[in-house]
Amino acid sequence: xxxxxxxxxxxxxxxxxxxxxxxxxxxxxxxxxxxxxxxxxxxxxxxxxxxxxxxxxxxxxxxxxxxxxxxxxxxxxxxxxxxxxxxxxxxxxxxxxxxxxxxxxxxxxxxxxxxxxxxxxxxxxxxxxxxxxxxxxxxxxxxxxxxxxxxxxxx
Amino acid sequence: xxxxxxxxxxxxxxxxxxxxxxxxxxxxxxxxxxxxxxxxxxxxxxxxxxxxxxxxxxxxxxxxxxxxxxxxxxxxxxxxxxxx
Numbered sequence: 001x002x003x004x005x006x007x008x009x010x011x012x013x014x015x016x017x018x019x020x021x022x023x024x025x026x027x028x029x030x031x032x033x034x035x036x037x038x039x040x041x042x043x044x045x046x047x048x049x050x051x052x053x054x055x056x057x058x059x060x061x062x063x064x065x066x067x068x069x070x071x072x073x074x075x076x077x078x079x080x081x082x083x084x085x086x087x088x089x090x091x092x093x094x095x096x097x098x099x100x101x102x103x104x105x106x107x108x109x110x111x112x113x114x115x116x117x118x119x120x121x122x123x124x125x126x127x128x129x130x131x132x133x134x135x136x137x138x139x140x141x142x143x144x145x146x147x148x149x150x151x152x153x154x155x
Numbered sequence: 156x157x158x159x160x161x162x163x164x165x166x167x168x169x170x171x172x173x174x175x176x177x178x179x180x181x182x183x184x185x186x187x188x189x190x191x192x193x194x195x196x197x198x199x200x201x202x203x204x205x206x207x208x209x210x211x212x213x214x215x216x217x218x219x220x221x222x223x224x225x226x227x228x229x230x231x232x233x234x235x236x237x238x239x
Contacts (some may be wrong), residue, residue, distance in 0.1 A: 019234050026208040030176040030234045034185050110180055134213070 006111055007119045013037045013076075014108045019101075025153050027117040036109055037086030038143075039078035046074065046109060046117050048147040060120065071147035073124065076137040080128055090141050094126040107143070114155030121145040157193070168194070171204035176234050177195065180188040187214070187230040195219045195226045203237050 014034035020027030050066040057063070081087055089105065096102035109117045125142035174191040189204060189212075196202050196216050203213050214233030219226055 021210040022208040024208055026176060027204050027210070029178050030206060030210070030212055031178075032233065036183075049215075054230055077206070079197075114179065120166075 003062060005080070006113055006115065008043070010112045011043065011044060012110050013040050013086075014110070015093075016106050016108075017089060017102065018057045019104070019106060020112070020118075021066070021119075023149050023151065025028065025151055028108070028151055029153065030099075031106060035085035035089055037078060038081055038084045039139075040076050041078060041138075042076055042096065042110060046119065046145070047071070047074055047152075048150050052148060058084040061143050063145040069147045070148070071119075071145040073142060073144045075125070075128065075142045077140050080139040087141075094123040095132050104146070107145075116153040118149075118151045118153065121153050122151035171202060174204040174206045174212075176206055186232060188227055189230065189234065190212060190225055190227045193221055193224055193226045195221050196228065204234075206234075213237040 007011045014036045016031055016034045018031060018033065020031055024028050048071050051068050051070055052064050055063045055065070068094050078087065093103055093105045103122055104120050106124065107119055107121055122144045123141065124144050125140055127140045131137070131138050168190045171191050174189050177188045177190065179186050181187065189202075189206075191204060192214060196219060198216055198218055201213060201215050205211050212234035213231045214228075214235070217229045219232035221227075
């Protein structure tokens with residue numbers, strides 16, 4: 001049996017400042033105006049998780065339980081492209097005042113087969129990294145997703 | 156009752172409900188579509204529809220096709236949340 005594997009090559013990450021009318025597939029799919037963040041090099045783990053607590057009784061074994069829903073922050077380091085619309089949108093969200101609507105953006109990650117992951121996120125870092133003489137200048141961008149906003153869409 | 160704009164080439168006779176908006180990446184270009192139960196609007200017309208999430212949207216039709224009574228419209232503008 002051949003497995004329907006999907007390569008990561010050609011996966012795109014795009015950004016739009018607007019929020020969906022509803023945080024579900026329909027709301028996200030109705031959004032327009034996404035700009036690709038060009039030059040992305042790595043996308044890592046995207047999705048919510050449950051933190052765990054534990055209780056250790058004097059007698060018996062340790063017990064684990066699930067607590068709050070959260071989401072791991074992730075970073076990427078695309079080539080530094082100051083004129084790229086996606087990177088400009090990231091900078092705008094990073095520069096927005098804390099607590100304002102503009103600090104949170106919608107991200108779409110999509111593969112060539114049309115599998116998508118949507119989420120809302122803060123941009124917590126937007127820094128140029130120079131490195132040494134043999135390096136490329138890259139733009140380090142950090143994302144802190146809202147764990148309640150992840151939606152996966154199948155084609 | 157949804158209304159068409161002055162630029163419309165066809166009148167939207169009945170409310171469109173239960174519509175499903177979708178977006179596809181076509182050769183690096185994001186293209187928006189909406190699918191609903193007919194009738195098929197003309198290219199260039201502006202439609203209002205209520206999606207399955209209960210939100211009313213407005214969009215301009217670029218092209219339409221009907222298959223088994225289901226209309227799929229490629230949109231040249233929108234969808235945008237319809238504001239009254």
